[in-house]
Amino acid sequence: AQKITQTQPGMFVQxxxxxxxxxxYDTSDPxxxxxxYKQPSSGEMIFLIYQGSYDQQNAxxxxxxxxxxxxxxxxxxxxxxxxxxxxxxxxxxMREGKGNKLVFGAGTILRVKS
Amino acid sequence: EPEVTQTPSHQVTQMGQEVILRCxxxxxxLYFYWYRQILGQKVEFLVSFYNNxxxxxxxxxxxxxxxxxxDGSNFTLKIxxxxxxxxxxxxxxSLERERGxxxxxxxxxxxxxxx
Numbered sequence: 418a419q420k421i422t423q424t425q426p427g428m429f430v431q432x433x434x435x436x437x438x439x440x441x442y443d444t445s446d447p448x449x450x451x452x453x454y455k456q457p458s459s460g461e462m463i464f465l466i467y468q469g470s471y472d473q474q475n476a477x478x479x480x481x482x483x484x485x486x487x488x489x490x491x492x493x494x495x496x497x498x499x500x501x502x503x504x505x506x507x508x509x510x511m512r513e514g515k516g517n518k519l520v521f522g523a524g525t526i527l528r529v530k531s
Numbered sequence: 532e533p534e535v536t537q538t539p540s541h542q543v544t545q546m547g548q549e550v551i552l553r554c555x556x557x558x559x560x561l562y563f564y565w566y567r568q569i570l571g572q573k574v575e576f577l578v579s580f581y582n583n584x585x586x587x588x589x590x591x592x593x594x595x596x597x598x599x600x601x602d603g604s605n606f607t608l609k610i611x612x613x614x615x616x617x618x619x620x621x622x623x624x625s626l627e628r629e630r631g632x633x634x635x636x637x638x639x640x641x642x643x644x645x646x
Contacts, residue, residue, distance in 0.1 A: 462640075
């Protein structure tokens, strides 16, 4: 069974608008962490934002915010005021296991249009 | 700002040859990881390493793979006899344990091409 599901293979957004990238997860562990990474065409993995399962508030980092709905097991990434440089692949990931490995979703390709 | 580095950025090898991929994690990090990403696919966990031993490994990480921390800075992944299906981007990551975030920071990756 998929532990991290990203249902949007690709998304388009107009420059300066906001966009939401969906992520749902599955775990029975009460303590977990959720992450979003950006992978531009150059290939590197860039950490964007983190949400802990016990965090009371949604995480925010600059133009990135995480819409965490624990009961629905969703952790959607919201990018406000999109920029052309936001065009990239975005991966949702969950930390699990004793070694704290990351389990990744399939990713969403975001294209920002001018 | 400290970062994870990886060498080489691209390696081409013949099937059956041994390769060693090198990583220098962030200096005060204690947990190290290898992941791989086959072209166009998602990132997959290979192995985690802590206190000079493997803490967890995936089913991908079979006897052909090994990891080592030969000194205080380097972390290596060795593939003993490469196969065509080992062609992928290999990422090293190290873990920051600060404020309980357990954020893993990734290196730029090594693209391995097996011919």
